[in-house]
Structures are given as C-alpha cells and as structure tokens.
Amino acid sequence: MADHAGQNTVLTAGFAQIPKGTTLYEVSTMVGCVxxxxxxxxxxxxxxxxxxxxKTSEFLVxxxxxxxxxxxxMQEITPAVQERFLAPGQGAVLQAIRAAVERYHEKKW
Incomplete structure (x- = not known):
C-alpha cells in the first residue's frame, strides 16, 4: 500500500455505467475509477x-x-486505453476516468 502522508495528494473518483448486453454487465453494472x-x-x-x-485493474493502473x-x-489517456485495453466496457472505463479527472478540476484549489 502506498503511503501518501506528507505529500500534496488528492483522491478523486468517477463512475460510469457498463453497457447492458455485455458479459461485464452481468457481473457489475458500474465501473469505478479512483x-x-x-x-x-x-x-x-x-x-x-x-x-x-x-489483473484488469492492475493493467489499467x-x-x-x-x-x-x-x-x-484525455487526448493522451484515451488513445492509450483504446489501443491497449481491448475488453468489454472500454467506453465505461474511459467515462469513469474522465469523471474522476473532471471532479479533480472542479475542486482544485
């Protein structure tokens, strides 16, 4: 576990719905990104x-x-995910990342 004490770090999260009809949707309807x-x-x-x-989380990290x-x-992140994360729910993963980044910018001091 990483120790972020003494660092100027912020935790932000984003969530997105996984598309119905995918195998991943049968396991979980949402994907979260922290x-x-x-x-x-x-x-x-x-x-x-x-x-x-x-392994899925580790790879995306x-x-x-x-x-x-x-x-x-997102112009740098999106192609990296699209080219290397070839799994159902790719769009939901990108939306969750985007939501977390947007939340960070909304609250940035």
Whole structure:
C-alpha cells in the first residue's frame, strides 16, 4: 500500500455505467475509477478500478501512472486505453476516468 502522508495528494473518483448486453454487465453494472493525484504536478501517482479481477485493474493502473491530468489530458489517456485495453466496457472505463479527472478540476484549489 502506498503511503501518501506528507505529500500534496488528492483522491478523486468517477463512475460510469457498463453497457447492458455485455458479459461485464452481468457481473457489475458500474465501473469505478479512483485516482490519487499529485496536486503539485497534476500527475496521477496511483489509481484503482472496481473490477472483480485484479489483473484488469492492475493493467489499467499501469496505463495511467505518471499521466498528466491537466486540461486536455484525455487526448493522451484515451488513445492509450483504446489501443491497449481491448475488453468489454472500454467506453465505461474511459467515462469513469474522465469523471474522476473532471471532479479533480472542479475542486482544485
């Protein structure tokens, strides 16, 4: 477990509905994304997703670590997810990430 004490980090979360008719929908109707952001640099330093299988979350985290969350960041994040996360619910994952980033920007001091 990462220790974020003494760092200027913020935890933000976003959620999105998984499309009906997918296998993933049968397991869970929503996907959650939690991002821990270094607020000094606007960079993702940790993340987690609400998937049943740990490997799915671990893989998505590896795509996000070190990515900027500055305005326009989804132009970098979206292609990385689209090209490398070839699983049902890809759009929901992107929407959950987008929601978490937007929440961060809404509350940023």
């Amino acid at each position: 991002l821990i952001i270094d607020a000094d640099r606007d960079v993702i330093c940790d993340a987690s997703f609400s998937f049943v299988m740990d 590896s795509l996000l670590l070190g990515k900027s969350v500055k305005d326009g960041c």
